[in-house]
Amino acid sequence: MINFNIPPYTGNEEPYVIQAMRSPKISGDGSFGKQCQQWFETHLPCHKALLTPSCTAALEISAMLAGIAPGDEVIMPSYTFVSTANAFALRGANIVFVDVQQETMNIDAERVREAMTDKTKAIVVVHYAGVACDMDRIMAVAREQGVLVIEDAAQGMMGEYKGRALGTIGHLGTYSFHETKNYTSGGEGGLLIINDARFVEKAEVIREKGTNRSQFFRGQVDKYTWVDTGSSYLPGELQAAYLWGQLEKADEINQQRLGAWSCYWEKLQPLAEKHAFSLPMIPADCRHNGHMFYLKVANLEERQRLIGYLKDCGVMAVFHYVPLHSSPAGRKAGRFAGADRHTTRESERLLRLPLWYGIGEADIDVVAEAIERFFIAEA
Structure with missing residues (x-):
């Protein structure tokens, strides 16, 4: 049987995973985690890249950063994976599904414009098959209405739109490192891409269970404490080590x-x-x-x-x-x-x-x- 998918494997992963296993730190944001995040911040580039346990987790952080609340409307394509909608439905949003373009299966920018109301808080685009949506038109609509754009680029790593990496054009972007994607961090994994600097500090807090722990480790505060709502969105060091073995051969x-x-x-x-x-x-x-x-x-x-x-x-x-x-x-x-x-x-x-x-x-x-x-x- 010719399989539909075989998870990517380069041979570099094993020594790095073993190295991580033998290190004194195997929780999130260890040396491999920092290396991976620096790779993305350099290669994309973006203001901040934060590894997450999944693309779903990155989308959930995005919904929190966008301040989605009950009654807000979020526009997205109906032709997408359930995580795209779930992340915003969990915050109480009303999901407004719109049609796709026949040629690319990507969200139709004109249908987005027609769906806008005074309750619209965000537009979520999905770069289907790693092929970019019409981001110039999407961003123009968003600017006109004063709403955020979040790129679900789960399938989009190494894809580009007019020379810009997918995930770096909207205010926020997300990647997936699930085993079915071009790159994996050991079966599951994701990335939050922050292109708007005003979201960096809050994203770190949300990702660290609502604490300012990241600032503490950088020496910016003398102790860390609970400062906002958040959750546990850090992947372990073994996932990061596996991913690093693939980024070297990206x-x-x-x-x-x-x-x-x-x-x-x-x-x-x-x-x-x-x-x-x-x-x-x-x-x-x-x-x-x-x-x-x-x-x-x-x-x-x-x-x-x-x-x-x-x-x-x-x-x-x-x-x-x-x-x-x-x-x-x-x-x-x-x-x-x-x-x-x-x-x-x-x-x-x-x-x-x-x-x-x-x-x-x-x-x-x-x-x-x-x-x-x-x-x-x-x-």
Whole structure:
């Protein structure tokens, strides 16, 4: 079976994890944690980068920093993972789901503008498949209305929009280091990216259980105490050590994934023209990161037949999100603003193919040949 995903592994992780295990400090913000955060602050760059146990945790901190309270409205795409909405629903927000662009599956900036009300507190964008949203238009809408922009760039590390790293354009950004992402910190993990300096101090307090412990360790206060609400949002040193082993090879991982993505494109593009299915579209002002290769077929029924056929051929392919506005919790937490022209239909057509760090051309050949046989049989 060709797996849909294999967690990235470089070989550098083991010695660093063992080193961390043998160190006198294995809780959060040890030497590896600080190295990782410095790497992001240098390479992105941003005002502050804070490792978290997950992207979900980073989104929850973002909701607190944004001051989300009951009755506030937060605009986001319905086509996203549940964590995007949960983080704000937990603060009592009313979630306002809007439609996506058919071509990229990213939030439609014009639909965001139409959904704005005097209760809107924040816009959350999701860079689907590591391909950037139309951030110029999103930021323009946010400035007009005086609201915050939070980038859910869970899939976006090493992706860019007009030369700027995803996660660094809005006021706040988040990354995921889950095992399905391009980089992992041992199966789970995340990053909070702070681009607005006014949020740095409060983010440290929230992350440290509501205390000013970070200031204490920098010698800025003579003792630390409880100063605000917060929670436990520090990952352990073993997670940071694992991640450091991947950051040292960040460019190598990125280039290999982009190569695999391009290989898929070269093999499937002629088939797509012949058999009338669609491939991903990358806007000219975006640099993607090879996170995902997908195709879109005619409808839900054809997708299910193709998934079954590929499984019989030893290929694990999967669908992605069920739109949140159609879920039981989504109907309770918010509403869909405007018409659902693309979200449901396009989500039902989309099929993700195997892609991971280290996948070879031989595996991609097997996938492409199976897809061709399926469409010949369907004709």
